[in-house]
Amino acid sequence: MKSAILGAAVVIGLGATAQADEVTISVTGNAVTVTDQSGDVVAEGGATIVIDGDGEIVISSEDGAASESTDEAATDGTDAxxxxSGAIPASADVAAGEEAYQAVCRNCHGPKAQGIASYPRLSDKDYAYIVDRLETYREGxxxxxxxxxxxxxxxxxADEDIVNLAAYITTAFD
Structure with a gap:
């Protein structure tokens, strides 16, 4: 039986369950199920979880596509x-973005946006990408x-919150 400690999560062999803050990750064979605290399934499917030598975690679907590649989307430049241009607007309030990030986002993405477990790194993303993703998620x-x-x-x-978060994330971390 193998085990790995991933931040706050512990995964033990196959058919095990890991508790990570507000979600539970269950692994049975090649199937992964993520449930929230109320027991509702928030994600499920066949997947392979690989932890490389640098500690990076890649979750691949049964068709072999890595989660990073399925997580990419082009922006059309029409977002308010x-x-x-995708440039950070002068109206962006980086301090407000930092406050919001440190209050919520850091819990999953880490204190320096480096990513934790299956939560992606944000520190290497550009402003337009972060704005696009947050707007896409906001639309459900x-x-x-x-x-x-x-x-x-x-x-x-709000649009202002998204601008502030994206400005903070893209300017605060190297």
Whole structure:
């Protein structure tokens, strides 16, 4: 029986369950199920979880596509908060973005947006990508394996909140 400690989560062999803050990850064979505290399934399916030598975690679906590649989306430049160029607007309040990030986002994405367990790194994403993702989640659209975890956090965000968060994340971390 193998075990691995992933941040707050512990995974023990096959058919085990790991508790991580507000979600439970169950692994049976090649099937992964994520449930919230009330027991509702928020994500499920066949997957392979690989932890490479650098500690990066890649979750691949049964068809072999890695979660990072399924999590990419192009922006069309029409988002109100983004602007045509994708440049950070002068109106962005980085301090407000930091306050919001440190209060909520850091719990999953880490104190330096480095990513934790299956939650992706944000520190390497550009402003337009973060704005697009937050707007997409706010609309309730699923775009990757963690969509059902992100949608409830993004729904209450105003355009200004999204601008502030994206400005903070893309300027505060190297």
């Amino acid at each position: 908060a983004q602007g045509a 659209e699923r775009v990757g394996p963690n969509s059902m975890l992100m949608i409830p956090h993004a729904r209450p965000l």
